[in-house]
Amino acid sequence: MRVTLLAHTPEPERLIASAAKLCYSPVGIDALREGLTDGAAAEFVGMLAELGHESPIEHITFTFGIEGVSRSLLAQLTRHRMASYSVQSQRYVREGAFDYVVPPAIAEDAQALAIFEGAMQQAQQAYDALGERLGQLQAEALEREGLSKKAAARAAGKSAIEDARFVLPNACHTKLICTFNARSLLNFFSLRCCNRAQWEIRALATEMLHLVRAVAPSVFGTAGPPCLRGPCPEGKMTCGKAEQVREHFALR
């Protein structure tokens, strides 16, 4: 997994503080902004975070590049609808020799790993064989419709992978660019940094949290699972490890 912060709103904390102060102030926008030192902005934003006033933090957005994650993760991630996604398409991009995610519990055990890697090879072989056979069938059909042999082969290659991908596994790598505003991120971190979240999306969320904390520490200082801010809301389903979780997410 490789996660990078590709872009974000400049001076994010000053922008949030200006927007929040505007709601309760008769002063003009320029004067508000000039009156805000970085320190004052950070302090004000920290106070908003504590009060749970989330609406002003929508003004800042963060764009992430994410590579080397599984299609399973993608399915979970894109359920967060308050975000924008551009995802590498399996319909259009042929998987020459596809990369894949190995779950840690599998990587740690030779027997499980052997089963897993065998399955990946079989999937690759089936994908290649299907791509070839479907490509051949489609090329023949296109030639019957009057295309030249060469043009038919090219067009067919493209559309064959659309159906061949049905054999590709959940583990298959994908990459994407996504943009969240800070309010949507807080919600995402609250759900997905939790110890009960699935391991891959928890790893992604934790990495994203570290990246945004570096540029907006007052906004994300207490971001993460709910147990950072109060008692665990999961009742009987709690992981029971709030202490370690708190330590893990402590601001460095």
Next chain:
Amino acid sequence: MRVTLLAHTPEPERLIASAAKLCYSPVGIDALREGLTDGAAAEFVGMLAELGHESPIEHITFTFGIEGVSRSLLAQLTRHRMASYSVQSQRYVREGAFDYVVPPAIAEDAQALAIFEGAMQQAQQAYDALGERLGQLQAEALEREGLSKKAAARAAGKSAIEDARFVLPNACHTKLICTFNARSLLNFFSLRCCNRAQWEIRALATEMLHLVRAVAPSVFGTAGPPCLRGPCPEGKMTCGKAEQVREHFALR
């Protein structure tokens, strides 16, 4: 694929007509509604559709049950963010003997079908073997933590499938319940009933369109790909079959 309309807003066209008339009328809501016969509502809604005034149609919603579709389709469907989804989880539901979608182009050719079904069997075997091995490892770990053999086995079985599912293919069946409002549906139909859309989601969209047309014909009378309402917007990428498409989606 099995698609059913589980629920929808009652008297959808009268509700839309009331909401739209309200914007331009000094009359009260009760009087507006009483003055609307079913015929008058349908006619008014048809006029809104022609003018492209979409905001009043947001008031009506449709809930679909969808079964026997692939995980590939799910990934495409859930990219439509103006909708609500409840999806069967591969994290929690073990795939005893998983069902799968066979793409038509594969089903039609014995050689391709043999490759495909072989791949499905291999995936099932790897899934079962991984589930067993991971379950055994986790049970051992839980026993070392002090759980009884029986409790450990049960807990382990649950978490093992979470990682085993990484070998499951895109073709794997899933089921879901989703709710769209009519405006979001129009957008969905415009993109996904198009001849250039991938075959599985096009089949789903077409089926959904038939279901909603039956209960709100004036709202969805011209719904479908853009070529039903004007020239194809795809330029050089056009399928070139607007005539057949128009016939296919003609109101019966």
Next chain:
Amino acid sequence: MRVTLLAHTPEPERLIASAAKLCYSPVGIDALREGLTDGAAAEFVGMLAELGHESPIEHITFTFGIEGVSRSLLAQLTRHRMASYSVQSQRYVREGAFDYVVPPAIAEDAQALAIFEGAMQQAQQAYDALGERLGQLQAEALEREGLSKKAAARAAGKSAIEDARFVLPNACHTKLICTFNARSLLNFFSLRCCNRAQWEIRALATEMLHLVRAVAPSVFGTAGPPCLRGPCPEGKMTCGKAEQVREHFALR
């Protein structure tokens, strides 16, 4: 203020329970629904509400007719973006003799009421006078462009109110139809039924809560301000009246 529930998803609690159960069940949708008595659905939905699992309740929607509220309220209400609105337009609908909201604190004091009603009369007079003058100016302009006296007068009357409405007060009545799903409603009730919310939108939210509780008691049983479900989150800003609030919103 007059609030009516114009429409809602039929059998709302059975739909929610079906959607929620689907996520964790290998059973088909029909079988799931058939296995759900009304009592079982209600119980299951109550459990979801306690666990805070909100995503399945998005499947049910509620449409309200709202009349006799102020333009101030409208400004607050439409800030809730997860909803659909159709609002009577001041641009198109002439205010013959506009109705208005009198805040209770003003209605209770003869002196304040006199000031207030005087202001309403002055606003009405200015609105009428401006409409007339602007209409006359515009009619003259249209006649110079070649329209007949009659056509010019009619066209001018329409556009004159667009500018005349700038003198209309916040108190001015408006009416609207709006649709929320249950998840968005829970958020709305949490913020706007709170004792610290402004009195008019609190009255509206409370009325809406009573209407939806009657049709989906298990979904909305603990809906309302946060103090119904735990300690007040407002810190020093608390109203300090959680006891009365709880009594007020208790299920009857």
Next chain:
Amino acid sequence: MRVTLLAHTPEPERLIASAAKLCYSPVGIDALREGLTDGAAAEFVGMLAELGHESPIEHITFTFGIEGVSRSLLAQLTRHRMASYSVQSQRYVREGAFDYVVPPAIAEDAQALAIFEGAMQQAQQAYDALGERLGQLQAEALEREGLSKKAAARAAGKSAIEDARFVLPNACHTKLICTFNARSLLNFFSLRCCNRAQWEIRALATEMLHLVRAVAPSVFGTAGPPCLRGPCPEGKMTCGKAEQVREHFALR
């Protein structure tokens, strides 16, 4: 009206081009970005705009400071739900001597202007008188509850304006900070730069368009009313001035 661009995503066109290319490319994100000169990014973004592929432009956001606009405009603007708003509150900020918008058609005619300014003065007087009377009543009530004269007066002053604002006119100035992504802006410009839109929001939208065109010309080169990109969709309701409109919005 004063509109400023307070912040935007840095290097907006390179980000969009990277996101769009990713969907159809096997190459990694870093390599994609490095391969993009500013010129190549601009050209690619222009091509996306022509094809109407809007999803990648969601990744860039723009934050505006807006001052000196009417409450009427605010009501129209906040109906655009795909945006984030922080608005000066009339509940909390006392209008010492409120500023107001004068519609041009009124400013141009002495008689209309006299009526209008009279109405503004009457509204201000009623607002002040109500604030004073309500403040006095509330202070008395608070003193009866045991507060000191001074504390009572201060608390009362705050809550009195909440009801006094019911007499304030639509023309009353407000200020706000709002953030839109580029896709939502395109929709906003399409609706609100149109000659048939109300004059004040048209002026705002036009100003916003000029500001974003300066930083992302390829994204917004053909942004504006639909008649910039094809025939007017308003049918009989057309303004009939597409030629002038096109000239007005031509890239300089």
